[in-house]
Amino acid sequence: MLLGAIEAGGTKFVCAVSDLELNIVERISLPTTTPEETLNAVYTFFDNYTLDALAIGSFGPIDVNKKSPTYGYITSTPKTAWKNFDLLGALKERYNLPIAFTTDVNAAAYGELKHGAAKGKESCIYLTVGTGIGGGVVINNKVIEGFSHPEMGHLVVKRHPDDHFDGVCPYHGDCLEGLAAGPAIEGRFQQKAFELPNDHQAWDIEAFYLAQAAVNYTLTLSPEIIIFGGGVSKQEQLYPKMRQYFAELMNGYYATPPLEDYLVYCDLGDNAGITGTLLLAKEAIK
Structure with missing residues (x-):
């Protein structure tokens, strides 16, 4: 077959x-x-x-x-x-x-759940941060959809105190995607994300926005793990900052797994989407 x-x-x-x-x-x-x-x-x-x-x-x-x-x-x-x-x-x-x-992104989330960073778990969120920001959700081994699919990149976030950039989202301006996607980094600093040094201010601003999103997703959906993919998320220096901001924003209110195991980069990399799609094809036979 x-x-x-x-x-x-x-x-x-x-x-x-x-x-x-x-x-x-x-x-x-x-x-x-x-x-x-x-x-x-x-x-x-x-x-x-x-x-x-x-x-x-x-x-x-x-x-x-x-x-x-x-x-x-x-x-x-x-x-x-x-x-x-x-x-x-x-x-x-x-x-x-x-x-x-x-x-x-739903397919990528499913791929990571079954064969990647969330293997052995029953729930995860996969957030891709690149040209845009999009999220997929799996809860109880099922991809989550309602009257439509999640559009998790357009979450409203509060601004970093040092950020005065207008945002790039054509619909909302300064939503999460408008402030934290790759084009926002480039628009704010006139350099692509991968060109910026590890100690650049950009990564503190980026971590602040992604941590807010992760807190909101956690409080709303309680996933067992939040997995990041996409070009911007490959920057390793993001994760310690993001975990620190997450802990500060949560302020002890809500118990999560250790943040080193909770906010992580994807295991499957660029293969997450095609892996999840093949798995969904296999399930379609049933």
């Missing part, structure tokens, strides 16, 4: 085929251009295999409500060509098999 997975990102589509033990048979990366061009390349890849199930972890926002007439659509994305595009419908029209559909 073979599983298919699509990690549909705003920059690239990663497609993979594996067996039921998640051993990769073949994996490719395609540029995200127009829906027609990108999907034709996706079809060319998967048409070489007889799949038993497929799963999609997509950039968003997407409609995950199975009762909605636009279930399976990419909705209000800034990528104009993909706005209100029926991604799930296009793949169902091509392939008559079970297809799971969720966000890329």
Whole structure:
């Protein structure tokens, strides 16, 4: 039996085929251009295999409500060509098999729960911090979705006392994504995050915002672990600062696991999304 997975990102589509033990048979990366061009390349890849199930972890926002007439659509994305595009419908029209559909960050959270930093646990939050900020949640081994999916990057946060940057979010300005995503760091300091030295003021500001988010997620959802991914989160100097701010903000109110084990970088790195998507494809067979 073979599983298919699509990690549909705003920059690239990663497609993979594996067996039921998640051993990769073949994996490719395609540029995200127009829906027609990108999907034709996706079809060319998967048409070489007889799949038993497929799963999609997509950039968003997407409609995950199975009762909605636009279930399976990419909705209000800034990528104009993909706005209100029926991604799930296009793949169902091509392939008559079970297809799971969720966000890329939900898939990454599920991958980390089953094979990564949260292995052996029943709940986790995965927060990617890069070009944007997005979060996925797994509670009791189930990906959390309601009338829509979590949009955890647009949390309202209080400002760092030394930060006077307006923010980059086109919808909210100074939400978490507007103040802490990669473009916010670059806009504030005129350098990309990876170009800044480890002792730069940027990391204190960044840790302050991410710690606030982690406190709010903890008080709301009580995950067993919060896992960070994405390019900005690769900066090791963030974590001691973030844990310190987290402890100060929580102020002894709420017990958590030791913060060295609670606020952590992902184990699977760039493979979290495709791993989780393959796992969701495997579950779709059931």
